[in-house]
Amino acid sequence: MARLDISTEDLIENPTPRVPVALCIDTSGSMDGAPIEELVTGVNQFYDAINDDDDAHDAAEVCIVEFNSGARVIQEFASIERLQRISSIRASGGTAMGEGVNLALDTLEERKRLYSDNGVLYYQPWLVLMTDGAPNGSAAELERAVQRVTDLIGNKKLTIFPIGIGAGADMDVLKRFSPTKPPLRLQGLSFKEFFEWLSKSVARVSQSSPGDAPPKLDLEGLAGWAEL
Amino acid sequence: MFREFHHQTRGRGHVEDGTPCQDRTAYLNRAGIQVLCLADGAGSAARSELGAQALVEEGSKLLADSFRSIVTRDDGAQIKVEIVQRLLRRVERVAKRRRLVVRDLAATFLGVAVSDDQFIAAHIGDGVIGYVKDGEMKVISGPENDEFANQTTFVTSESAATNMRLLRGSLVGVSGFVLMSDGPASVLFDHRSKTLAPACRKVVDLVSSAGNFSVPSYRYQLRRLLDTKIRDSTKDDCSLAIFGRVPPVGEAVA
Numbered sequence: 001m002a003r004l005d006i007s008t009e010d011l012i013e014n015p016t017p018r019v020p021v022a023l024c025i026d027t028s029g030s031m032d033g034a035p036i037e038e039l040v041t042g043v044n045q046f047y048d049a050i051n052d053d054d055d056a057h058d059a060a061e062v063c064i065v066e067f068n069s070g071a072r073v074i075q076e077f078a079s080i081e082r083l084q085r086i087s088s089i090r091a092s093g094g095t096a097m098g099e100g101v102n103l104a105l106d107t108l109e110e111r112k113r114l115y116s117d118n119g120v121l122y123y124q125p126w127l128v129l130m131t132d133g134a135p136n137g138s139a140a141e142l143e144r145a146v147q148r149v150t151d152l153i154g155n156k157k158l159t160i161f162p163i164g165i166g167a168g169a170d171m172d173v174l175k176r177f178s179p180t181k182p183p184l185r186l187q188g189l190s191f192k193e194f195f196e197w198l199s200k201s202v203a204r205v206s207q208s209s210p211g212d213a214p215p216k217l218d219l220e221g222l223a224g225w226a227e228l
Numbered sequence: 229m230f231r232e233f234h235h236q237t238r239g240r241g242h243v244e245d246g247t248p249c250q251d252r253t254a255y256l257n258r259a260g261i262q263v264l265c266l267a268d269g270a271g272s273a274a275r276s277e278l279g280a281q282a283l284v285e286e287g288s289k290l291l292a293d294s295f296r297s298i299v300t301r302d303d304g305a306q307i308k309v310e311i312v313q314r315l316l317r318r319v320e321r322v323a324k325r326r327r328l329v330v331r332d333l334a335a336t337f338l339g340v341a342v343s344d345d346q347f348i349a350a351h352i353g354d355g356v357i358g359y360v361k362d363g364e365m366k367v368i369s370g371p372e373n374d375e376f377a378n379q380t381t382f383v384t385s386e387s388a389a390t391n392m393r394l395l396r397g398s399l400v401g402v403s404g405f406v407l408m409s410d411g412p413a414s415v416l417f418d419h420r421s422k423t424l425a426p427a428c429r430k431v432v433d434l435v436s437s438a439g440n441f442s443v444p445s446y447r448y449q450l451r452r453l454l455d456t457k458i459r460d461s462t463k464d465d466c467s468l469a470i471f472g473r474v475p476p477v478g479e480a481v482a
Contacts, residue, residue, distance in 0.1 A: 002433070002434050002437045002446070003449070004446070004449040004450065004453060006427045006430060006431075006453055006457060010425060010426045010427035010430060011416065011425050011427055011457075011461070012414075012415050012417065012418045013415075014415070014417075014418065014419050014420075015419075017377035112375075118420065119418075119420030119421070119422075120419075120420075122376065123377050124376050124378075205378075207241055207463060
C-alpha cells in the first residue's frame with residue numbers, strides 16, 4: 001500500500017486576497033488644529049487595529065489621498081507591515097473634493113491592475129471619503145467624480161463610506177457620492193470609534209467567500225459616534 | 229475503470245461562526261458510467277448545504293443518464309441549458325419542500341463522468357477540475373471568479389448556462405481526475421500560473437495504486453490530508469473528489 005507524503009513543497013502558497021482601502025481625506029484649512037490631529041490619531045489606530053487582526057493583517061492594503069487646494073497621494077498603497085505610522089498632516093487651503101476623489105479612484109484602479117497582472121485575487125475596493133466642509137475645487141472635476149463613483153457603485157465595483165466631520169460638512173454633496181446608503185456624520189471628533197469600526201469591517205470582508213453577502217453597516221456599532 | 233475518493237470537511241471559519249459545512253461530494257456508478265460530483269454552497273444563501281446536496285445527487289444521475297448523449301451531440305450550448313434546467317428543477321423541488329426560495333440553495337457545481345474511452349466534465353462557478361494526462365497534471369477547468377474574490381456564478385444564477393464550462397475528451401493517456409472546491413484550491417491551485425500543485429498528482433497516484441481492501445487505507449490517508457494540512461490552510465470548507473485509474477493487472481503505477 002502506497003503512503004501519501006505531502007510536504008510543503010507539494011502545496012502552493014497563494015497570496016492572500018486583498019482588500020484595497022483608499023482613505024480620501026479633507027486637509028483643507030478648516031481641518032487645522034484638533035480635527036486633523038484627531039484624524040491622524042484615528043488613522044494610526046486604524047493601522048494598529050488591522051495589524052492586530054489575523055485576517056485583516058494579510059488582506060488589507062491602504063492608501064491615503066489628501067485634498068485641499070489640490071490633491072495628492074500622501075501614502076502609496078501598502079500592506080500593514082509597510083505602512084508608516086503618520087506623525088502629522090498639515091491642513092491648509094481649499095476643498096478640492098472632486099480632484100481628491102478622482103485621484104483616489106485612479107489609485108484604486110491602478111492597484112487593481114497590479115493585482116490582476118500578478119494573479120492576486122482581491123475584494124471590492126473601499127473608498128472612505130472624509131470632509132468637514134463643502135467642495136470648492138473644480139465643478140467639472142466634482143461632477144466627474146460623482147459620476148465615476150455612482151457608476152462604480154451601480155456596477156457593484158466599489159464600496160464607499162462618505163463621512164461628514166462636524167456640523168459644517170456638506171452632507172448633500174456626500175449624499176451624491178452614495179446613492180444606496182446615507183452618509184454618516186461623526187458626532188464630535190469620534191475618529192477613533194469610526195476607524196475601530198472600519199477595521200472590524202475590513203476583517204469581516206477579508207474572511208468572506210464566494211457568494212457571501214458584502215458586509216452590512218453595523219448600525220448598532222454606529223450609535224454614539226455617528227448619525228445617519 | 230477508475231477508483232474513487234470523495235470527502236468534505238467543515239471549514240474553520242464555519243466552526244467559528246456556527247455555520248454547517250456547505251460543501252458536498254458524491255459518487256455514482258451506473259451501467260458502466262462512473263460519475264464524481266462536487267458542489268460548494270454559497271455563504272450568503274440560507275440553506276446552501278441543502279442546495280449543494282441536491283446538486284451532487286442530481287448532477288450524478290444527470291451525467292450518468294446523459295453521458296452517451298453528451299459525448300456524441302454537437303449542440304453544446306443547448307446541452308448546457310438542459311443541464312442547468314434539470315439541476316434547477318431539482319433545486320426548486322427541494323426549495324418547495326423546505327419552504328425556501330431557490331436562491332437560499334445557491335451553490336457551485338463540478339462534475340466529471342467517465343466511461344469506456346471518453347470523459348465529460350461540467351463546471352459552474354469556482355473550484356477547479358484537473359486531470360493527469362500522459363503523466364502531467366493539467367487544469368481542465370479553473371475557477372470562474374467575477375472580478376472579485378468573493379464573487380462567482382452559482383447554478384441558481386441567471387448566467388449559469390452561459391458561464392458553464394462543458395468539456396469532453398478521450399481517456400487515452402488519462403490516469404486520473406481531481407475536483408476541488410475553492411477552499412483546497414487555496415493550496416492546490418496556483419492562481420498566478422493557473423496550474424495545479426504537485427500534491428494533486430500524488431493524490432491521484434495514491435488512488436490509482438490503492439488496492440481494494442475492506443477498509444482502504446488510501447481513504448484514511450486522504451481524509452487525514454483534507455482534515456488537517458489542507459483544512460488548516462484556509463477558513464473555508466474543503467472538499468475533494470478524485471478518480472484514479474486502476475492499472476491493468478500486473479502493471480504498476482508510475
